Amino acid sequence: MMKSVPPAKTDVSRSRWRDQVGDLFERWSFLMPSILVLTVMLAYPIFYTIEISFASFDIATFGAGEWIGWANYEEVIGDYRFWDSLQVTLIYLVIALPLQVTLGFGIAFLINAEWWGRSALRALFIIPMVVAPVVAGGMWRMILDPLWGIMNYWMGLAGISSLDWFGDPKLAMAAIIIIDTWRWTPFIVLIATAALLALPKDVFEAAKIDGANWWSTLWSVAVPLLVPIIAATFVIRWLGAVKMFDIVLAATYGGPGKATNIINLFIYEEAFRSLRFAESAAMAVIVLVLTMVLTGIFLRGSRKLEELF
Amino acid sequence: MEGMEKKTSAGRRFVLKGVAGSLILAVMPLAAANAEGGLGATGNPVEVKIMANEAFANSWQTILVPEFNKAFPNVKVRIDGVPYTELLAKMMLDATSPQPEYDILLADDPWVPQLAQIGALKDLKSDEISAMTDKGYDWDDFNAAPLAAGEWNGKQYAVPVRSNMLLMFYNRALYEKAGVPEPTPQITWDQFFANAPKLVQDTNGDGKPDSWAIDTYFVREPLTPTIWQSILNSNGGALLDASGAPAFANQVGSKSLEMHKRLLEFAPPGALGHGFSESLQAFRQGIVANMITWGSVYKATAVDKQSTTLTVEDVGVQVLPVGSTSAGTHRGIWIAGVSSKTEKLDASWAFVQWLTSKQGESINASMVGSFPARKSTLASEPSEAWLKPIYKTLQNAYDVAATGKMWRIRNPKSDAAQQILADEIARGLAGQASPEEALKTAAGKIAKVLK
Numbered sequence: 001m002m003k004s005v006p007p008a009k010t011d012v013s014r015s016r017w018r019d020q021v022g023d024l025f026e027r028w029s030f031l032m033p034s035i036l037v038l039t040v041m042l043a044y045p046i047f048y049t050i051e052i053s054f055a056s057f058d059i060a061t062f063g064a065g066e067w068i069g070w071a072n073y074e075e076v077i078g079d080y081r082f083w084d085s086l087q088v089t090l091i092y093l094v095i096a097l098p099l100q101v102t103l104g105f106g107i108a109f110l111i112n113a114e115w116w117g118r119s120a121l122r123a124l125f126i127i128p129m130v131v132a133p134v135v136a137g138g139m140w141r142m143i144l145d146p147l148w149g150i151m152n153y154w155m156g157l158a159g160i161s162s163l164d165w166f167g168d169p170k171l172a173m174a175a176i177i178i179i180d181t182w183r184w185t186p187f188i189v190l191i192a193t194a195a196l197l198a199l200p201k202d203v204f205e206a207a208k209i210d211g212a213n214w215w216s217t218l219w220s221v222a223v224p225l226l227v228p229i230i231a232a233t234f235v236i237r238w239l240g241a242v243k244m245f246d247i248v249l250a251a252t253y254g255g256p257g258k259a260t261n262i263i264n265l266f267i268y269e270e271a272f273r274s275l276r277f278a279e280s281a282a283m284a285v286i287v288l289v290l291t292m293v294l295t296g297i298f299l300r301g302s303r304k305l306e307e308l309f
Numbered sequence: 310m311e312g313m314e315k316k317t318s319a320g321r322r323f324v325l326k327g328v329a330g331s332l333i334l335a336v337m338p339l340a341a342a343n344a345e346g347g348l349g350a351t352g353n354p355v356e357v358k359i360m361a362n363e364a365f366a367n368s369w370q371t372i373l374v375p376e377f378n379k380a381f382p383n384v385k386v387r388i389d390g391v392p393y394t395e396l397l398a399k400m401m402l403d404a405t406s407p408q409p410e411y412d413i414l415l416a417d418d419p420w421v422p423q424l425a426q427i428g429a430l431k432d433l434k435s436d437e438i439s440a441m442t443d444k445g446y447d448w449d450d451f452n453a454a455p456l457a458a459g460e461w462n463g464k465q466y467a468v469p470v471r472s473n474m475l476l477m478f479y480n481r482a483l484y485e486k487a488g489v490p491e492p493t494p495q496i497t498w499d500q501f502f503a504n505a506p507k508l509v510q511d512t513n514g515d516g517k518p519d520s521w522a523i524d525t526y527f528v529r530e531p532l533t534p535t536i537w538q539s540i541l542n543s544n545g546g547a548l549l550d551a552s553g554a555p556a557f558a559n560q561v562g563s564k565s566l567e568m569h570k571r572l573l574e575f576a577p578p579g580a581l582g583h584g585f586s587e588s589l590q591a592f593r594q595g596i597v598a599n600m601i602t603w604g605s606v607y608k609a610t611a612v613d614k615q616s617t618t619l620t621v622e623d624v625g626v627q628v629l630p631v632g633s634t635s636a637g638t639h640r641g642i643w644i645a646g647v648s649s650k651t652e653k654l655d656a657s658w659a660f661v662q663w664l665t666s667k668q669g670e671s672i673n674a675s676m677v678g679s680f681p682a683r684k685s686t687l688a689s690e691p692s693e694a695w696l697k698p699i700y701k702t703l704q705n706a707y708d709v710a711a712t713g714k715m716w717r718i719r720n721p722k723s724d725a726a727q728q729i730l731a732d733e734i735a736r737g738l739a740g741q742a743s744p745e746e747a748l749k750t751a752a753g754k755i756a757k758v759l760k
Binding site: 167169259 | 394397402405426427530580582591724725735738739750
């Protein structure tokens with residue numbers, strides 16, 4: 001009888017090593033295209049922006065010139081317009097985000113009941129989402145125009161006097177929030193509807209048996225169960241809202257005065273109208289850092305809420 | 310009646326064709342003389358590429374280029390249109406590349422210093438180009454104001470190809486209804502403001518005003534300060550002093566901004582958000598008696614049946630009212646320059662030279678409707694009768710602009726300065742800052758930017 005010879009120890013380790021290398025190669029070969037695309041499309045522009053923000057912009061080469069340290073950042077921090085734009089952006093975010101999340105979940109809860117038109121209504125809700133932001137801004141500019149718009153006409157029929165939507169600073173901000181809310185609330189309604197449908201039915205049945213009314217069911221059962229979803233939706237919407245630009249450009253041009261001059265519009269104007277690319281890059285980096293910090297805080301808060309509920 | 314109109318239209322077309330034909334024959338010797346060298350040859354044409362504003366690139370390509378090719382058949386011209394907001398950045402990006410794609414750059418009024426500073430443009434009066442220039446090309450025939458748009462630091466980098474001036478349009482019917490005499494170029498701002506309340510009218514008798522005295526730029530955008538600047542210049546003020554430092558943060562500047570803001574009292578509801586389109590729309594609909602805007606819209610405001618119900622008889626046009634020193638206006642000229650890196654200098658200059666020659670300018674004016682910059686063209690009989698009063702007003706506006714230096718800041722950083730003015734004038738108009746505060750802030754920032 002022939003005795004099988006066990007493979008030498010070195011052969012086994014060599015084969016295992018070969019397998020490991022092959023496995024690694026395979027994984028990286030799948031990852032490489034994405035890494036390459038991300039590097040070219042995302043990392044390079046970010047590093048380029050950071051480079052420009054620390055240099056004088058050489059218009060003759062259209063690139064970073066002399067290294068000037070923090071001078072662009074000092075210039076930006078000393079510009080009252082930058083702070084005003086941040087303040088305007090903050091006002092918009094503080095009002096628009098809670099409004100949209102509350103409205104979105106509220107509407108979802110209301111239309112969650114079984115009725116014949118539910119599917120059609122859900123489909124209609126998608127329409128504002130597919131309208132391009134610039135088109136939405138332009139369209140609402142026509143609707144709200146004090147001279148030609150239909151909104152003031154309708155308000156007149158109801159006995160309400162005309163409003164100067166784009167001439168009054170507060171109304172102009174309200175107009176931006178209305179347009180943005182019109183466009184984005186349906187997105188939250190869709191998420192909230194899916195979340196509501198996924199909630200365990202037995203909990204609601206138990207609440208019903210215990211005699212909970214509509215309000216108690218909403219406040220003590222549905223909302224606690226939905227808190228993690230609400231938090232996650234808030235973070236998703238936040239990431240979209242900080243990019244706000246096109247609607248303002250199409251509806252108010254940042255006016256009247258500086259009333260709706262949000263930070264992204266200000267950065268765009270400084271870069272492409274004033275050709276102050278270095279200062280704009282510094283602003284963009286500051287906004288990027290602020291956004292990352294706030295997003296981190298929101299994500300942490302969202303995780304805490306998930307643990308709590 | 311209809312037959313008569315057709316006959317008149319056919320006759321006009323015949324005259325136009327005749328004029329165009331004779332002008333082409335007139336430039337034929339120039340074409341023949343240059344048929345050799347860089348102007349291509351039969352079967353071996355040379356191609357010239359132009360970067361232009363998309364607003365008129367297409368009409369130039371389809372109307373002007375074939376006319377040019379009658380004189381220069383072996384020079385192919387391709388005009389690429391770019392949206393206005395991206396035009397300067399793209400122009401500079403192309404000009405700074407080692408091998409630019411474009412041979413001719415069609416730039417807006419304030420851009421020549423930026424383009425000249427990066428060495429993007431040839432000096433059109435240099436010995437090199439003078440040697441290629443036709444002897445009959447008359448530089449002195451250009452009005453000083455439009456020609457100055459292409460000049461910087463003593464060199465002529467570009468030539469006017471599509472001139473425009475800020476003018477005041479008025480609706481004769483609304484003046485008559487209000488019982489107010491029509492304005493004249495001598496009307497002062499005080500007289501204008503005295504008449505303004507009467508021009509806010511209830512024309513349909515429902516007890517509410519439905520017609521207002523004025524509409525113009527009030528919105529937050531870079532062209533809005535041109536209205537304030539026109540008033541400032543007419544009051545004897547200037548943007549910069551002789552040393553290049555801001556000179557507008559003073560009593561004259563504040564008074565002029567107050568006047569710009571006061572116009573809002575007689576403007577339609579929501580006018581604080583109005584700019585070019587909204588004011589034009591309001592005027593065309595016959596709901597404002599006056600509109601301050603660019604003269605080039607006259608055709609679309611009073612002539613083109615497809616875009617307006619107003620007629621030439623309804624619409625008057627003149628320079629802005631007189632301030633404490635003169636009438637007001639503001640220059641807005643499109644100018645053509647030749648790329649300093651072009652390898653097709655002969656052909657590029659041939660096109661620019663043809664387009665800005667007396668003949669080319671006449672063709673451009675009669676076939677495309679571009680406003681001319683040459684004194685001889687403005688003094689000649691225009692191809693259309695409605696152009697006659699326009700040319701007279703335009704000549705007046707050029708003279709007023711040249712005397713009062715009524716144009717934007719001439720500096721490589723002029724766009725940044727204009728954006729600062731846009732921000733601060735908008736704050737002043739919206740009442741978010743007093744005129745003094747807004748202008749003081751603007752002056753400080755502009756001084757820093759221009760340093």
